[in-house]
Amino acid sequence: MAVHCPFLNEYKVFHLINANSVIYRCELGKVLLKQKDLNKKWACGGCIVPWILAGRPCRYLKPRKDFILRGSSQTWFTCELLDISLERPHEFCDAHCQHYIPV
Numbered sequence: 001m002a003v004h005c006p007f008l009n010e011y012k013v014f015h016l017i018n019a020n021s022v023i024y025r026c027e028l029g030k031v032l033l034k035q036k037d038l039n040k041k042w043a044c045g046g047c048i049v050p051w052i053l054a055g056r057p058c059r060y061l062k063p064r065k066d067f068i069l070r071g072s073s074q075t076w077f078t079c080e081l082l083d084i085s086l087e088r089p090h091e092f093c094d095a096h097c098q099h100y101i102p103v
């Protein structure tokens with residue numbers, strides 16, 4: 001995850017003898033993540049949410065994330081105007097929709 005995600009927060013910092021250990025929380029998926037999880041594909045490493053949000057998305061577009069089991073997740077978006085779900089909103093919104101209004 002090279003782009004900052006607004007849903008990623010520090011949840012708790014453990015002060016160890018030689019270093020600090022940080023537990024994070026994905027506020028979108030409501031799950032706790034270890035530092036080493038952040039680069040994993042099922043967590044932040046494979047998540048398109050920060051990329052979509054960084055690209056001036058439509059104001060009606062809302063990200064959704066579900067961590068079904070630890071080690072797996074599902075990411076999708078919903079359009080609050082058209083009441084549809086989108087896996088890759090950049091493909092549909094940019095190419096096919098005339099209702100785009102930037103945030």
Ligand code: SF4
Nearest residue numbers: 005008026043044047
């Ligand atoms: S899993 Fe996705 S939405 Fe959640 S904090 Fe990581 S990058 Fe953000």
Ligand code: SF4
Nearest residue numbers: 058079093097099100
């Ligand atoms: S561009 Fe269209 S489809 Fe995409 S979120 Fe906006 S209103 Fe919905």
